[in-house]
C-alpha cells in the first residue's frame with residue numbers, strides 16, 4: 001500500500017527553472033500550431049460556391065482543421081507531464097500530444113503518450129529500467145510548473161522507499177486522493193504497468209479484461225480506444241470504434257475523459273441506442289428483461305414472424321377485371337410453402353410468395369377461360385399466360401389480398417404487436433408476463449429483439465434499387481441536356497472561325513453525361529461514428545464494451561453482428577453482475593463466438609476504494625461467491641466505515657442530517673446516496689426538499705454535490721463519500737442483490753456509511 005511521503009526526491013531551483021523554460025517552449029509551439037490551424041480554418045470558411053465536389057472537399061478540409069483546433073485546445077492543461085532520462089542520449093518529454101520543432105529536422109519536442117517511444121514512462125522499473133535512469137513527473141497548473149517528482153530507476157541509487165509494483169507513486173497518490181468532480185478524468189500521467197499492457201494490446205481478437213471494482217477497467221477501456229485510434233488511425237477512422245456503456249448517466253460521466261475520442265470515429269452508446277431511429281430507455285421488471293435477453297426467445301421471434309404469414313380458412317374473393325376471382329386457401333398455402341422454403345428473410349421472400357400465388361392464379365384463370373370445350377389442350381398460349389400474370393400483378397385488389405396474407409413488416413411493428421397482444425405472445429410461445437400497453441416505450445432489452453427481427457424480416461430493396469436507377473437515369477438525361485446546351489453555345493461562339501474550331505476542346509470531349517453526374521453526386525462527409533449511429537448494418541473496426549458482464553446473450557448476438565472481425569475489448573467484473581440475463585462467466589459469453597480464440601487479462605489493484613472500505617466489501621464478495629477474491633487496495637484513507645440503525649419513521653430525518661454532515665466533510669467533493677429501487681422516488685423527493693441542489697431522478701446530474709440514485713444507476717461511478725441506505729432491501733430486491741450491495745459499497749474513494757432500519761445484514765457485520 002502506498003502512503004503519502006513527505007517529499008519525493010528534491011529538485012533544485014535550477015531544475016524547476018529549466019523545466020519551466022522547456023514547458024514555455026512547448027506552449028509556444030502549441031500556440032503557433034493553433035494559430036495556423038485557426039487561420040486556415042477561417043480562410044476555408046470564407047470560401048464559397050464551387051461545384052458540389054469542391055464543396056465536399058472543402059467540408060472535409062474544414063473538418064480536419066476544426067478537429068486539429070479542438071485537439072490543440074483540449075491539451076491546454078497538462079500538455080506535458082513527464083520526462084524520461086536515459087543512460088545515453090537526450091531526455092524525452094511525454095505529453096498529451098506529439099509536437100515537433102518547426103526547424104527542418106522536425107526534432108521531436110514532445111512525445112505523444114500513445115507513441116511507442118513513450119512506453120518506458122509507464123513500464124520502466126528499477127529492476128527493468130529499459131535504459132531509463134530517471135522518470136520525472138511534472139506537475140503543472142495551466143502553463144506554470146508547480147512541482148517535480150523524480151524516480152531514480154537504479155536499484156543502487158534509489159532511496160529504497162519506492163514500490164516496485166507502482167510507477168509514479170507520488171503522482172498516482174495525488175490523482176487518487178483528488179476530490180471527485182462528477183466527471184471521470186484521464187489517467188495518462190499515471191497509467192500502471194498492468195493497465196498499459198491492456199491499453200496497448202494489438203487490434204485483432206477478443207480481449208477480456210476482468211477486474212474487481214476500481215481496478216481502472218473503464219479508464220483502461222477508454223485509453224485503449226485512444227491508443228487504437230492513434231495507432232491504427234486510418235483503418236479505425238474509416239470504420240469507427242464503438243464504446244458501449246451501461247446507461248446514459250455513465251456515458252456522460254466518461255464523455256470528457258479523452259477529448260481526442262470525441263473528434264474521431266468513436267461512437268459512445270448504450271444498448272438502448274443501438275437500433276437506429278429508436279431510443280430505448282424505458283424501464284421494465286428485471287425478470288421480463290431476463291426473458292428477452294435469453295436465447296430462448298429466438299424461436300419465439302421466428303414464430304412471431306411466421307404468425308404474420310397467414311392463409312384464409314377457405315378462400316377470399318376479389319374483383320379482377322370485372323369478374324370475381326377466388327383466391328383459395330390451397331393457392332396461398334402453396335405460395336407460403338414456396339416462400340418459406342426459399343429461406344430468405346420474410347420481406348425478401350415476399351417476392352417468391354407473390355410470384356407463386358400469381359402463377360397459381362393465372363393457371364386458375366387459364367382453366368376458366370382457355371379450357372377447350374372439346375376437351376383438348378388449354379387454348380391459351382404461353383404469351384397469353386404471361387399477359388394474365390402481368391394483369392394479375394398490376395391489379396390493386398389482388399395486390400392488396402396478397403399483401404394481407406404476406407405483408408411487408410418492420411421490426412418495430414412486429415415487436416410492438418407481439419408484446420401488446422396476449423394471443424400473439426401465447427402463439428409465439430412467450431409468457432404472458434411480457435404483455436404491456438401498446439404505447440409503452442422501448443426498453444434496452446427490446447433492442448436486440450428489434451435487431452434480430454430486422455435480420456428475420458430483411459429488406460426487400462428491389463423497389464429502392466429501382467427508384468435509385470430511375471433517379472440516376474433522370475440525372476443523366478438532365479446532364480445530357482446541359483451538355484447539349486454547352487455544346488450548342490460553343491458552335492455559335494466559334495461559328496466563323498473555321499479550322500480553329502476543331503482544335504478547341506468541347507465539354508463533351510472531356511466529360512460524358514455519366515461522369516458529369518458522378519462528379520456532382522454529393523459525397524457523404526459524416527464521420528464514421530455519425531454514419532454508424534444511423535446504420536444498423538454498420539460494421540465497426542473495434543468494439544469496446546464496459547460493464548460487459550451485464551449484457552445478455554441476445555445483446556451479445558447484436559454486438560457480434562456489428563463486429564464480424566471480432567476485434568473487441570470487453571471489460572467487466574463477473575462479481576458485479578446485476579442483470580438477470582447478464583453473465584457470471586466469460587466462457588459462457590465468448591466460447592460460442594470465438595472458441596478458444598479469446599484472451600483474458602486480470603487487473604488486480606484497486607485504485608479507487610481505500611483498504612478500510614474494501615475490508616467491508618470483502619465480506620460481501622465472499623457471500624456472492626467464496627471463490628472470488630477482492631482486488632488489493634492501493635492505499636488507505638484513514639477513515640473508518642460506519643453503520644447506524646435508525647427507526648423506520650426517523651429514516652428521512654436521519655438521512656438528511658447525515659447527508660448535510662457528510663457533504664460538508666467532503667468540501668467540494670461528491671457524495672453519493674445509494675438506495676434500493678423501492679425507496680428511490682420517496683427518499684429522492686424528501687432529500688431534494690431538504691437539500692436543494694441534490695440530484696435525483698432517471699438521469700441525475702453527477703456534477704451536483706449530492707446525488708441520490710439506485711445501485712443500478714451507480715454502476716461504474718464513484719464518489720468521495722458514499723452513503724448506503726437500507727442494505728437489507730438492496731439484497732432482497734433482486735436475485736442478484738448481494739452483487740448489487742458489493743457494487744454499492746465499492747463506489748467510495750474515501751468514506752462509507754450505512755443507514756439501516758432493520759438488523760444489519762450479516763454480510764455487513766464488520767460494521768456493527
Ligand SMILES: Nc1ncnc2c1ncn2[C@@H]1O[C@H](COP(=O)(O)OP(=O)(O)OP(=O)(O)O)[C@@H](O)[C@H]1O
Nearest residue numbers: 187190191192213214215216217218219607608716
Ligand atoms: N493508473 C491510474 N492512475 C490514476 N487513477 C487511476 C488509475 N487507474 C484507475 N484510476 C482511477 O481509479 C478509479 C476507478 O477506475 P475505474 O472507474 O476505471 O475502475 P473500474 O474497474 O471500471 O471500476 P468498477 O468496476 O467499479 O466500475 C477512477 O477514478 C480512475 O480514474
